[in-house]
Amino acid sequence: MLSFFSTITSMCANFILIVRTSRELGHPLFALACILKPLYDSSYTHILWGFDYFYHVENKDFIHMQAVASLTEEDHRSEVLAGGLSDYIIAEYAKSSNRVGNLPTARPESQYGLPSTPFPDILSALLGRAPIMYLALFAIVNPSVFSVTTFAILQQYSANLQLSLKFLLNGIRQFRHECQQITSLYDSLKMPAALSDGYLAYPPRSGSKSEKVQSEVSRGMSFDVREVCFSYPNGTSALTNVSLSIKSGQLVAIVGTNGSGKSTLMKLLTRMVEPTSGTILVDGNNMADYRLSDFRQATASFMQDHGIFPLSFLENICMGNVDAVGCDDDEVMDAVRKGGAEDILTGLAEGQDTVLGGPNDYRFGAFSMNEDDDDDDDKKPNPLLARWEGLPQAVLTSGGEKQRIIAARTFMRFNSGKVSFVAVDEASSAIDAAGEMQLFDNLIKERKAKTLVIVTHRFGPVTRQADLILCMKDGTLCESGRHDELLALGGEYAKLYTIQAGAFTTVDVDGDSNA
Numbered sequence: 001m002l003s004f005f006s007t008i009t010s011m012c013a014n015f016i017l018i019v020r021t022s023r024e025l026g027h028p029l030f031a032l033a034c035i036l037k038p039l040y041d042s043s044y045t046h047i048l049w050g051f052d053y054f055y056h057v058e059n060k061d062f063i064h065m066q067a068v069a070s071l072t073e074e075d076h077r078s079e080v081l082a083g084g085l086s087d088y089i090i091a092e093y094a095k096s097s098n099r100v101g102n103l104p105t106a107r108p109e110s111q112y113g114l115p116s117t118p119f120p121d122i123l124s125a126l127l128g129r130a131p132i133m134y135l136a137l138f139a140i141v142n143p144s145v146f147s148v149t150t151f152a153i154l155q156q157y158s159a160n161l162q163l164s165l166k167f168l169l170n171g172i173r174q175f176r177h178e179c180q181q182i183t184s185l186y187d188s189l190k191m192p193a194a195l196s197d198g199y200l201a202y203p204p205r206s207g208s209k210s211e212k213v214q215s216e217v218s219r220g221m222s223f224d225v226r227e228v229c230f231s232y233p234n235g236t237s238a239l240t241n242v243s244l245s246i247k248s249g250q251l252v253a254i255v256g257t258n259g260s261g262k263s264t265l266m267k268l269l270t271r272m273v274e275p276t277s278g279t280i281l282v283d284g285n286n287m288a289d290y291r292l293s294d295f296r297q298a299t300a301s302f303m304q305d306h307g308i309f310p311l312s313f314l315e316n317i318c319m320g321n322v323d324a325v326g327c328d329d330d331e332v333m334d335a336v337r338k339g340g341a342e343d344i345l346t347g348l349a350e351g352q353d354t355v356l357g358g359p360n361d362y363r364f365g366a367f368s369m370n371e372d373d374d375d376d377d378d379k380k381p382n383p384l385l386a387r388w389e390g391l392p393q394a395v396l397t398s399g400g401e402k403q404r405i406i407a408a409r410t411f412m413r414f415n416s417g418k419v420s421f422v423a424v425d426e427a428s429s430a431i432d433a434a435g436e437m438q439l440f441d442n443l444i445k446e447r448k449a450k451t452l453v454i455v456t457h458r459f460g461p462v463t464r465q466a467d468l469i470l471c472m473k474d475g476t477l478c479e480s481g482r483h484d485e486l487l488a489l490g491g492e493y494a495k496l497y498t499i500q501a502g503a504f505t506t507v508d509v510d511g512d513s514n515a
Ligand SMILES: Nc1ncnc2c1ncn2[C@@H]1O[C@H](COP(=O)(O)OP(=O)(O)OP(=O)(O)O)[C@@H](O)[C@H]1O
Pocket: 232, 233, 234, 236, 237, 238, 256, 257, 258, 259, 260, 261, 262, 263, 264, 265
């Protein structure tokens, strides 16, 4: 900032001196000659402005590099953290970047501004000499007016002015860039503080626990939630004094009305956030004492905010278990089948190598749809439009297809053999009823040696089979137990169940109701 302002001061001083001297000499145009070069240099890099144009990127390594980089953005943050994918992302970025090599990767607009012939550079150099040429010319014509000293002083001033004007124009660009960076830095400061890492290995090494505890752990993760409260950074209190216990290998359903705290409870169980107060024990130890990377490896989460990565279908599935990338096709196909994504794969033009969501992200068009015809008022379509529309189309997925692919990714994660806790939060809401039932069936079948916790709004096979139902209301755990027990209790669960069951009750012409 200081150098920015000192450049402005020095530029103004030089400019005033040059204007005054050139007016005294009767040559005001000299001042103009001094600023020609910086003005020309700063303008020719933007010559694309005002033209109709579009660009698209075809280099697969570049697209992959950008796609991998985009996984660090907010949209994918929770899944990348939950899946412990950071190391894989860094390694993949380095690989793609090496393959891209020295190819220029700046935005096409700025690359277009780079001169393809030496003439702009020659013109720039000539304009740089304009002040001295101007002086030389008039010194020859009027030798009495120009002393050698005047000549040397003016040459020095003009060089200084050109230099400071160039710094100033670059500085303005840099200043705008830094302002943007500062804004994003402040945005990132609003993010919740990072979780502290623990020191205990998960699962605990054999010999470190009693035999009974060891055998419990091998059946799945257990949780003991003790008087946990949680408030979001904006002050919203989402959970108040929640205490519950989930045993190893249990199938648990979390139910409740919107905003009752189900997802927040799931975020706590998957350690995406820390309790504001209270403790959560996992297999008898404070959850925060486990090494985060171990805990993440032992957890498979399938959440409503998870999305499709802008990568190939295959990589989208393999992100569930990055160690399997490029390994066993059968494993991938098995996960695809269990997630119900086979039909999606069959429909993809390039099979499992089809990039999902791309390549639309790597193209940009700046042209009007119509061209003005000067002869009459008719407008004809811009010829660029047909070429733009002829580019390969992005492979988009519907909400249900997206969830099936993410489900397949979750099943792929099971293949790591390290998962002992599966967290599913309303992640199948867009899948049709038969598909959802099949998916839950597959999850329940695959839950051997895993604790499976499912947040659901639909009362059905999951709630009937659940070993434990946690019914949430207004941020508290209002009831817990099995389906029959809770129905018999006649409280919140029974009320929600009856409302949903009522939707499937028909009233016949005699007024009898039949489920
Ligand atoms: N990121 C957030 N920032 C602030 N408040 C939040 C945030 N997420 C949730 N809340 C608030 O916390 C409370 C509990 O939300 P939560 O998402 O846990 O409920 P839920 O039972 O999962 O709801 P739904 O059934 O609609 O998914 C709500 O009042 C909600 O508005």
